[in-house]
Amino acid sequence: MTYRLSIVPGDGVGREVVPEGLKAVRAAAEVTGSFDFETVEYPWSCEYYAAKGVMMDADAMERMRDSDAIYLGAIGFPGVPDHVSLWQMLLPIRQQFDLYINLRPIRLLPGISGPLRDRGPEDVDFVCVRENTEGEYCGVGGRIRAGTPDEVVTQTAIFTRKGTERVLRYAFDLAQTRDKQLVSCTKSNALNHSMVFWDEITQIVAADYPDVSVSTQHVDALAARMVLNPQQLDVVVASNLFGDILTDLGGALQGSLGLPPSGNLNPEGTFPGLFEPVHGSAPGRAGQGTGNPMAAIWAASMMLDAIGEPEAAALIMGGLEAVALGGPYTKDLGGTARTVDVGDAVAAAIRAS
Numbered sequence: 001m002t003y004r005l006s007i008v009p010g011d012g013v014g015r016e017v018v019p020e021g022l023k024a025v026r027a028a029a030e031v032t033g034s035f036d037f038e039t040v041e042y043p044w045s046c047e048y049y050a051a052k053g054v055m056m057d058a059d060a061m062e063r064m065r066d067s068d069a070i071y072l073g074a075i076g077f078p079g080v081p082d083h084v085s086l087w088q089m090l091l092p093i094r095q096q097f098d099l100y101i102n103l104r105p106i107r108l109l110p111g112i113s114g115p116l117r118d119r120g121p122e123d124v125d126f127v128c129v130r131e132n133t134e135g136e137y138c139g140v141g142g143r144i145r146a147g148t149p150d151e152v153v154t155q156t157a158i159f160t161r162k163g164t165e166r167v168l169r170y171a172f173d174l175a176q177t178r179d180k181q182l183v184s185c186t187k188s189n190a191l192n193h194s195m196v197f198w199d200e201i202t203q204i205v206a207a208d209y210p211d212v213s214v215s216t217q218h219v220d221a222l223a224a225r226m227v228l229n230p231q232q233l234d235v236v237v238a239s240n241l242f243g244d245i246l247t248d249l250g251g252a253l254q255g256s257l258g259l260p261p262s263g264n265l266n267p268e269g270t271f272p273g274l275f276e277p278v279h280g281s282a283p284g285r286a287g288q289g290t291g292n293p294m295a296a297i298w299a300a301s302m303m304l305d306a307i308g309e310p311e312a313a314a315l316i317m318g319g320l321e322a323v324a325l326g327g328p329y330t331k332d333l334g335g336t337a338r339t340v341d342v343g344d345a346v347a348a349a350i351r352a353s
Contacts, residue, residue: 021299071276104127130242130247134163289340
């Protein structure tokens with residue numbers, strides 16, 4: 001089986017970590033012998049925007065449509081506002097390819113010191129399922145009388161029954177494969193339309209999963225719980241905005257922003273998923289070769305699992321865990337290793353497994 005991967009290294013350290021993720025994929029392919037892959041690389045980025053005036057070419061979506069997956073590095077460049085890069089690249093990909101699941105494993109790897117006192121890998125091991133195509137990030141709203149004392153701004157969140165139900169069902173299905181514990185994130189005491197609706201659909205869907213223990217918790221209390229008692233969490237499901245905030249908090253629990261991965265999924269397989277490290281482009285460190293590639297390698301494992309290569313995905317995670325346990329480590333983890341050193345070590349661990 002030969003897979004076609006669309007590669008978008010992006011900006012800054014994204015260009016440095018993506019090759020290390022592909023190095024791990026190549027090693028896993030060699031060990032399993034079950035697949036091969038070809039890559040098509042695209043230059044779309046904030047630097048591309050600075051030169052061309054667009055984040056992506058007009059036919060970008062069509063060119064990526066036939067891919068088995070999209071592998072992204074990082075987006076961000078001084079002088080290009082974040083809302084430009086988000087609304088001209090990442091959100092169009094998520095929405096046009098209907099990548100309605102954002103999957104974020106929040107797991108403290110053995111060997112990595114997290115920021116929570118007396119909390120180890122056995123305590124920090126849960127998954128956040130974030131609704132990824134509607135909610136607060138639909139872009140519905142506007143401004144009138146701009147620049148005057150009477151300026152008015154509106155931003156409208158959109159929640160559909162279809163969109164809400166499908167993300168909840170995905171989360172319940174995932175909980176059935178884990179510890180059968182699910183927390184639904186809400187704020188229905190204040191958001192008396194959207195989050196009351198979310199809670200109602202949660203209860204309707206829960207009736208089809210009697211084996212899953214489900215609870216509902218307000219987002220502020222849930223954020224505190226993630227810090228105080230992360231061991232109580234297994235699967236968390238949240239709307240777009242709440243999920244965005246909580247997963248970044250979750251990433252901080254993992255010990256470094258160089259560790260959290262992200263998968264943007266269309267579970268039906270109608271469109272290719274997008275897989276990326278969560279960290280930014282770190283333009284101040286770009287070109288130094290010291291960025292941590294572990295998040296990008298973890299994202300590569302998620303990518304292989306999503307396209308139907310679970311054995312290879314597990315090999316990459318095994319290699320990543322071996323390096324997390326014994327090094328080498330980049331600067332963010334207290335070491336002196338270079339990006340390529342970590343990538344080489346993970347690839348070697350995969351081949352030795």
